[in-house]
Amino acid sequence: MRLNAVLYGLGAHEAAWRMPESDPLAVTKLPFWVDVAQRAEAAGFDALFLGDVLTLQAGADRHLSDAMDPIVIMSALAAVTSRIGLIATASTSFDHPFHLARRFACLDHISGGRAGWNIVTSSNALEARNFGLDAMPDHAERYARAADVVDAVVALWDSWDADAKIADQQSGQYLDLSRIRRVDHQGPFVRTAGPLNVPRPPQGRPMLAQAGSSEAGRAFAAARADIVFTVQSDLTAAQAFYRDVKARAVKAGRDPDDLCILPGIVPIAAATKAEAEARLAELNGFAVLDHLIAKGSEFLGVDLSRLDLDAPLPDGLMNGVGNQASQSRVEVLVGIAQREDLTVRQLLARLASGRGHLLAVGTGAEIADLKEEWLDSKAADGFNVMCPVLPGDLQRFACHVMPILHQRGLTVS
Amino acid sequence: MRLNAVLYGLGAHEAAWRMPESDPLAVTKLPFWVDVAQRAEAAGFDALFLGDVLTLQAGADRHLSDAMDPIVIMSALAAVTSRIGLIATASTSFDHPFHLARRFACLDHISGGRAGWNIVTSSNALEARNFGLDAMPDHAERYARAADVVDAVVALWDSWDADAKIADQQSGQYLDLSRIRRVDHQGPFVRTAGPLNVPRPPQGRPMLAQAGSSEAGRAFAAARADIVFTVQSDLTAAQAFYRDVKARAVKAGRDPDDLCILPGIVPIAAATKAEAEARLAELNGFAVLDHLIAKGSEFLGVDLSRLDLDAPLPDGLMNGVGNQASQSRVEVLVGIAQREDLTVRQLLARLASGRGHLLAVGTGAEIADLKEEWLDSKAADGFNVMCPVLPGDLQRFACHVMPILHQRGLTVS
Numbered sequence: 038m039r040l041n042a043v044l045y046g047l048g049a050h051e052a053a054w055r056m057p058e059s060d061p062l063a064v065t066k067l068p069f070w071v072d073v074a075q076r077a078e079a080a081g082f083d084a085l086f087l088g089d090v091l092t093l094q095a096g097a098d099r100h101l102s103d104a105m106d107p108i109v110i111m112s113a114l115a116a117v118t119s120r121i122g123l124i125a126t127a128s129t130s131f132d133h134p135f136h137l138a139r140r141f142a143c144l145d146h147i148s149g150g151r152a153g154w155n156i157v158t159s160s161n162a163l164e165a166r167n168f169g170l171d172a173m174p175d176h177a178e179r180y181a182r183a184a185d186v187v188d189a190v191v192a193l194w195d196s197w198d199a200d201a202k203i204a205d206q207q208s209g210q211y212l213d214l215s216r217i218r219r220v221d222h223q224g225p226f227v228r229t230a231g232p233l234n235v236p237r238p239p240q241g242r243p244m245l246a247q248a249g250s251s252e253a254g255r256a257f258a259a260a261r262a263d264i265v266f267t268v269q270s271d272l273t274a275a276q277a278f279y280r281d282v283k284a285r286a287v288k289a290g291r292d293p294d295d296l297c298i299l300p301g302i303v304p305i306a307a308a309t310k311a312e313a314e315a316r317l318a319e320l321n322g323f324a325v326l327d328h329l330i331a332k333g334s335e336f337l338g339v340d341l342s343r344l345d346l347d348a349p350l351p352d353g354l355m356n357g358v359g360n361q362a363s364q365s366r367v368e369v370l371v372g373i374a375q376r377e378d379l380t381v382r383q384l385l386a387r388l389a390s391g392r393g394h395l396l397a398v399g400t401g402a403e404i405a406d407l408k409e410e411w412l413d414s415k416a417a418d419g420f421n422v423m424c425p426v427l428p429g430d431l432q433r434f435a436c437h438v439m440p441i442l443h444q445r446g447l448t449v450s
Numbered sequence: 451m452r453l454n455a456v457l458y459g460l461g462a463h464e465a466a467w468r469m470p471e472s473d474p475l476a477v478t479k480l481p482f483w484v485d486v487a488q489r490a491e492a493a494g495f496d497a498l499f500l501g502d503v504l505t506l507q508a509g510a511d512r513h514l515s516d517a518m519d520p521i522v523i524m525s526a527l528a529a530v531t532s533r534i535g536l537i538a539t540a541s542t543s544f545d546h547p548f549h550l551a552r553r554f555a556c557l558d559h560i561s562g563g564r565a566g567w568n569i570v571t572s573s574n575a576l577e578a579r580n581f582g583l584d585a586m587p588d589h590a591e592r593y594a595r596a597a598d599v600v601d602a603v604v605a606l607w608d609s610w611d612a613d614a615k616i617a618d619q620q621s622g623q624y625l626d627l628s629r630i631r632r633v634d635h636q637g638p639f640v641r642t643a644g645p646l647n648v649p650r651p652p653q654g655r656p657m658l659a660q661a662g663s664s665e666a667g668r669a670f671a672a673a674r675a676d677i678v679f680t681v682q683s684d685l686t687a688a689q690a691f692y693r694d695v696k697a698r699a700v701k702a703g704r705d706p707d708d709l710c711i712l713p714g715i716v717p718i719a720a721a722t723k724a725e726a727e728a729r730l731a732e733l734n735g736f737a738v739l740d741h742l743i744a745k746g747s748e749f750l751g752v753d754l755s756r757l758d759l760d761a762p763l764p765d766g767l768m769n770g771v772g773n774q775a776s777q778s779r780v781e782v783l784v785g786i787a788q789r790e791d792l793t794v795r796q797l798l799a800r801l802a803s804g805r806g807h808l809l810a811v812g813t814g815a816e817i818a819d820l821k822e823e824w825l826d827s828k829a830a831d832g833f834n835v836m837c838p839v840l841p842g843d844l845q846r847f848a849c850h851v852m853p854i855l856h857q858r859g860l861t862v863s
Contacts, residue, residue: 054617054624061617061624065559065649067529091548093647098625103615104647109556112525116480133544135504135580143522146478167548169641202516204467204474209738211467211474212511228582234506234517236478325622 038412038447039264039297039419041086041124042077042431044070044110046101049303050425051332051389052323054101058429064103067113073428074114077121080435081448084122084153086246086266086421087111091128092163095335099328108140115148124153124246124264129182131159131168134189134222135229142194142238150239153264154190155246156257158183180253185224187245187261192220194242196232250278250365259285262296266421268369269300270395271376275416300411302420303391305398305430306437313398320425321386329385336388337367346382350374369393391423401437408438409447451825451860452677452710452832454499454537455490455844457483457523459514462716463838464745464802465736467514471842477516480526486841487527490534493848494861497535497566499659499679499834500524504541505576508748512741520568521553528561537566537659537677542595544572544581547602547635548642555607555651563652566677567603568659569670571596593666598637600658600674605633607655609645663691663778672698675709679834681782682713683808684789688829713824715833716804718811718843719850726811733838734799742798749801750780759795763787782806804836814850821851822860 047053047064054061063069074085087107094102107125115123123144127137137154145152158179159165165173173179201216220231247258248266258265259282269275283293305320307313334341339354350371370393374384390396397404411417424430442448459477460466467474476482487498500520507515520538528536536557540550550567558565571592572578578586586592614629633644660671661679671678672695682688696706718733720726747754752767763784783806787797803809810817824830837843855861 055619055622057619059619061619062615065556066562067560070560071529091552091647093630093645098627099622100624102624102647103649105559106553106556106648108522109525109553109560112522113529113560116484116526116529131546132549133581136545139504140519140522143478143519146518147480147483147522147526149479163643166643168546202475206468206470206472206474209468209512209741211513211515214511217506230576230579232506234504234515235519236516328622 038408038442039299040082040448041084041122041299041419041421042073042082043301043421043423044073044085044087044427045423046103048426048430049391049394049423050320050324051100051329052320053426055323056320056426056429059426061101064101065105070110070114071117073431074118074121076428076431076435078118080431080439081443082121082422083419084124085111085114086124086155087126088155089126089128089157090161090164091131091159092161092167094161094163096328096332099325100332108144111152112144112147115144115151120151122151122153122244123148124155124244126155126157128157128159128164129186130173130179131164133229134186134193134227135233137186138190138193138233139235141190141243142233142235145238145240145243146235152238152240153244153246155248155266156183156187156262157248176251177253180249180257182226183257184261185226189220189222189224189227189229191242192222193229193231193233194238196220197237199237199241202236255282255285258282259291259296260289264297264299267298267300268366268393269416270369270373270393272411272414272416274372275300275411276414279416297418299419299421300417301391301394301423302408303394303396303423303425304404304434304438305396305425306401306404306433308400308437310399310403313400317390317398321389324386324389326385329389333385333388336392337370341381341385344381346385347380349378349380350384366393390425394423401441404438405441405445405447408442409445412447451821451855452712453495453861454497454535454712454832454834455486455495456714456834456836457486457498457500457840458836459516461839461843462804462807462836463733463737464513464742465733466839468736469733469839469842472839474514477514478518483523483527484530486844487531487534489841489844489848491531493844493852494856495534495835496832497537498524498527499537499568500539501568502539502541502570503574503577504544504572505574505580507574507576509741509745512738513745521557524565525557525560528557528564533564535564535566535657536561537568537657539568539570541570541572541577542599543586543592544577546642547599547606547640548646550599551603551606551646552648554603554656555646555648558651558653558656559648565651565653566657566659568661568679569596569600569675570661589664590666593662593670595639596670597674598639602633602635602637602640602642604655605635606642606644606646607651609633610650612650612654615649668695668698671695672704672709673702677710677712680711680713681779681806682829683782683786683806685824685827685829687785688713688824689827692829710831712832712834713830714804714807714836715821716807716809716836716838717817717847717851718809718838719814719817719846721813721850723812723816726813730803730811734802737799737802739798742802746798746801749805750783754794754798757794759798760793762791762793763797779806803838807836814854817851818854818858818860821855822858825860
């Protein structure tokens with residue numbers, strides 16, 4: 038069971054920054070990140086994961102909105118960790134493959150082979166305007182560019198054989214140029230001559246992660262990714278996604294075991310189920326209702342402020358809303374509301390605690406059972422663990438859940 | 451006297467990697483960088499400086515040619531140092547100001563206000579081809595773009611007031627949007643809407659460094675840079691450069707003391723002058739003559755292999771060679787050869803030991819005297835210290851030179 042620890046600001050819960058245990062000024066400073074990373078490493082997580090968005094988002098005045106550059110944070114964390122993977126998000130839409138290939142190669146070098154690149158295409162019009170565009174290219178074009186950029190990046194990593202750096206002090210020969218090749222990548226979107234200007238990274242090719250759920254996203258992930266992130270909160274739907282992506286990988290000529298599917302999970306672990314539920318209630322109590330209504334309205338693309346908060350979502354409300362980039366997330370949330378018969382107010386609380394990801398509230402054994410069930414049911418190869426508050430809920434997870442996973446032989450370390 | 455420690459691979463001397471004390475495989479790994487950085491910090495240097503080039507260069511098979519990404523290295527070093535400045539090179543020709551502004555802001559945040567950006571425009575055709583161009587734009591256009599990019603970066607840093615992040619846990623207000631502004635930079639080369647997605651960096655504006663010596667380069671530095679790097683090996687020429695750039699700063703409406711001029715210096719310090727000279731001879735003995743002839747020919751733009759190595763450079767040899775980007779460096783080297791009446795072989799040794807930068811070989815007191823003379827003569831505000839071998843010659847500098855500079859009250863710490 039592969040487990041990534043998601044570094045989501047001060048935690049994945051909307052109210053994380055308002056909790057008395059949190060210091061919202063810490064999130065731009067290094068000690069906070071070092072503390073979380075070292076706790077995750079000590080607990081036995083396989084990797085740290087840091088998402089990204091290239092703009093201040095709507096509602097930034099009400100939500101934790103500092104978006105630290107993932108490559109800066111992960112490079113710093115490489116210096117204070119020794120074993121855990123470092124997966125940093127970078128967009129293919131606004132950067133050149135030479136920069137991307139080199140940065141991830143260098144992160145891989147300084148971390149001794151622990152770098153991963155979470156490939157995103159960016160979908161927000163505000164991001165486009167920060168990079169001089171009037172709007173984002175459409176979904177298909179963004180994915181076509183992503184494929185072109187990733188091909189160029191991989192070609193640059195491959196431009197050095199692993200043994201090209203000789204560094205023979207006696208003869209004075211530094212490189213064997215016969216083991217280094219130009220790339221001359223001439224794609225529809227990007228060109229690069231190469232070779233790269235750093236030796237082949239220790240992993241050869243740093244790990245590739247991706248999270249698209251659309252048709253194009255699944256095809257991309259199946260062909261290129263080592264790790265696929267996904268939003269799933271229903272076992273049956275997760276199994277269908279898992280089957281579909283693995284089948285696509287086989288069609289693309291890959292061993293399906295080389296592709297690791299990781300749904301997000303929001304764990305709230307405690308000694309008893311009642312304590313865990315009390316913790317969730319405490320967290321939800323710190324979320325500001327007006328902020329959630331605004332965020333939920335934006336997220337779902339409908340005005341929730343006009344609805345009765347204590348009634349279910351009206352039938353047909355969601356018809357035709359949502360765009361291609363967010364469609365799968367909207368479907369997940371509406372599915373949760375219907376399956377669990379939630380009122381609008383309850384749905385908003387669910388949105389606050391992990392935005393539609395699988396919510397696991399209970400004892401260590403209960404959370405471990407849920408994870409094991411998803412693994413055994415072929416719904417997941419592991420999880421992207423999104424702790425509601427960092428480092429508090431990470432520590433709870435380490436204390437209550439990790440020992441049970443270790444006992445059951447479900448983790449590597 | 452401001453002192454930067456230049457992280458130049460395994461050292462500024464051509465033969466650094468061939469020295470028995472060096473491990474050429476260490477340069478892609480973190481412990482080497484951490485060791486050098488911590489020694490420089492302990493010795494009292496003001497900042498670390500890391501240059502960059504975005505291609506594997508000609509002759510890469512014979513010279514240390516791993517070019518680690520400066521932002522990756524400096525982010526890692528932020529985690530293992532506490533006081534020393536971190537100056538990373540990044541080109542304005544191949545990156546977008548939103549990325550640049552954000553990365554240096556984040557480096558400034560995680561280092562507690564220690565980030566500096568060394569602004570380069572890139573001049574190598576191989577770099578252009580790595581980024582999909584057939585050739586570099588001409589010198590004037592590169593500088594025009596650099597000005598545009600730097601203006602946009604500074605505007606993005608300025609898009610947040612220092613007190614815009616409120617993070618009031620009680621009220622739930624995270625940002626005061628009235629203290630955050632859009633940028634809407636629409637320059638001739640780059641556009642960005644802004645604002646930035648991270649709070650204003652601790653320094654407000656991270657330090658800007660620049661090294662242009664051409665007319666456009668001097669004008670750019672005088673208007674925008676906090677630190678100017680320069681290649682000088684003659685006191686009179688250095689004084690003229692110093693006067694010129696300071697006068698330009700005044701004309702640009704700046705206090706000339708706000709701009710710090712740092713020539714490069716290659717120090718070889720020992721207990722006696724004879725020992726220092728023996729160290730230089732030892733270093734030069736490890737340089738491969740054929741490699742130096744090839745490198746010198748490329749550097750000067752003339753074929754040195756046809757010349758008598760034990761005769762002076764022929765008169766008029768250099769007329770009309772060199773391009774705009776390298777002109778000042780060629781002039782410095784030819785000036786050294788003429789002033790010191792060097793043979794071609796001796797000039798090649800000089801090229802090997804710091805490529806035309808001021809070479810200071812002697813006791814701690816002698817090197818301190820030289821530095822103090824340059825300061826008192828208004829030829830420098832400090833130095834970019836380019837140790838021939840890292841960490842060996844940095845440690846010698848720390849032992850022999852630093853205590854004397856401290857005694858004389860010439861350093862801050």
